[in-house]
Amino acid sequence: MALQWFPGHMHKALKEIKESLSQVDVLIEVLDARIPYSSENPEIAKIRGDKPCIKILNKYDLADPDITAQWQTYLESERGVKTITTSSDKPGTSKQIMAMIKTMFAHKDVQHKAIKAMITGIPNVGKSTLINILADRIIAKTGNEPAVTKSQQRINLGDGIILFDTPGVLWPKLENPHSIYRLASSGAVKNTAMEYDDVGFFAADYLIKAYPEVMKSTYKLDELPSTELEFLEAAARKRGAIMAGGRVNLHKICEVLLNELQSGKLGRITLETPQMVAQEKIEIAEAAAKKEAEKAKRKQRFKEGSLTPDKHARKEKRNEKRQEQSRRMKKR
Numbered sequence: 001m002a003l004q005w006f007p008g009h010m011h012k013a014l015k016e017i018k019e020s021l022s023q024v025d026v027l028i029e030v031l032d033a034r035i036p037y038s039s040e041n042p043e044i045a046k047i048r049g050d051k052p053c054i055k056i057l058n059k060y061d062l063a064d065p066d067i068t069a070q071w072q073t074y075l076e077s078e079r080g081v082k083t084i085t086t087s088s089d090k091p092g093t094s095k096q097i098m099a100m101i102k103t104m105f106a107h108k109d110v111q112h113k114a115i116k117a118m119i120t121g122i123p124n125v126g127k128s129t130l131i132n133i134l135a136d137r138i139i140a141k142t143g144n145e146p147a148v149t150k151s152q153q154r155i156n157l158g159d160g161i162i163l164f165d166t167p168g169v170l171w172p173k174l175e176n177p178h179s180i181y182r183l184a185s186s187g188a189v190k191n192t193a194m195e196y197d198d199v200g201f202f203a204a205d206y207l208i209k210a211y212p213e214v215m216k217s218t219y220k221l222d223e224l225p226s227t228e229l230e231f232l233e234a235a236a237r238k239r240g241a242i243m244a245g246g247r248v249n250l251h252k253i254c255e256v257l258l259n260e261l262q263s264g265k266l267g268r269i270t271l272e273t274p275q276m277v278a279q280e281k282i283e284i285a286e287a288a289a290k291k292e293a294e295k296a297k298r299k300q301r302f303k304e305g306s307l308t309p310d311k312h313a314r315k316e317k318r319n320e321k322r323q324e325q326s327r328r329m330k331k332r
């Protein structure tokens with residue numbers, strides 16, 4: 001895989017988050033609603049312990065509302081966190097988040113003690129945009145290039161709430177090999193960081209299965225091909241992505257598909273569901289167990305192989321020789 005996270009930076013950020021977390025009342029974790037699992041850093045859940053948490057499913061305007069509802073049910077019932085959907089174009093976001101925090105800490109005497117919230121999120125998830133919405137002014141620099149936000153800030157939101165931005169840059173943690181492709185497909189990871197065509201093929205494979213009607217109508221296809229290659233070839237012909245000699249330009253059509261997916265031109269699309277992720281987790285655990293079992297078997301075979309009768313006899317002879325030599329040495 002061509003992509004490298006920076007483990008050193010990640011460790012530093014997690015250490016700083018852990019230190020800061022002990023001083024706050026609530027953690028606000030911003031996720032990308034299109035990839036709520038892949039845009040999460042599972043280490044945060046471990047560090048958080050039982051600290052109250054609000055998971056914000058941001059970029060809701062780009063996500064499939066039905067699947068977002070499934071994610072909210074899963075996160076609230078299985079993970080015990082509060083959830084809110086937000087998007088930069090949705091009015092009332094700030095009020096909604098502030099009201100949720102106030103309700104969670106209704107028992108706290110805000111006259112005397114402010115509620116401290118810390119906001120985290122992987123690069124490009126929309127954290128800075130959200131901070132600006134919450135603060136109602138431009139505080140954090142926003143942009144389409146991941147990791148624009150760098151410094152930690154303390155922002156008084158008023159109404160007895162203080163917001164702390166995350167120290168350091170928090171990268172996603174990739175426990176599932178599909179996650180990197182979902183991050184790249186959604187644009188959370190820069191397109192240049194990975195093989196563009198690999199990401200395009202991955203997206204095409206998912207989209208023709210999960211959103212067949214959308215793909216058929218967007219690319220004006222009479223029949224939807226059953227493989228991603230055939231789909232990309234058909235879409236390329238429809239969009240004029242043809243090279244000299246009449247061959248289809250797969251690189252170009254992958255670029256078109258990813259741009260249309262990321263900009264919302266394909267409609268509201270989510271790239272993973274709770275059921276899919278649960279099934280993948282089982283498969284990953286099974287594959288890891290199989291690998292371990294094979295490793296143990298190899299080890300055992302090696303052990304047994306090193307003690308075949310012939311080898312064993314030779315080893316015995318060598319030992320006898322050594323003992324004889326040491327007896328002679330002692331006699332002298």
Ligand SMILES: Nc1nc2c(ncn2[C@@H]2O[C@H](COP(=O)(O)OP(=O)(O)OP(=O)(O)O)[C@@H](O)[C@H]2O)c(=O)[nH]1
Binds near residue numbers: 127
């Ligand atoms: N469609 C849509 N785009 C959004 C939303 N929120 C943010 N964006 C866009 O996503 C991109 C990243 O937003 P930022 O707010 O800079 O993200 P960030 O998480 O602070 O990113 P870093 O600076 O990398 O940490 C920008 O192009 C935003 O305009 C949203 O709710 N919907």
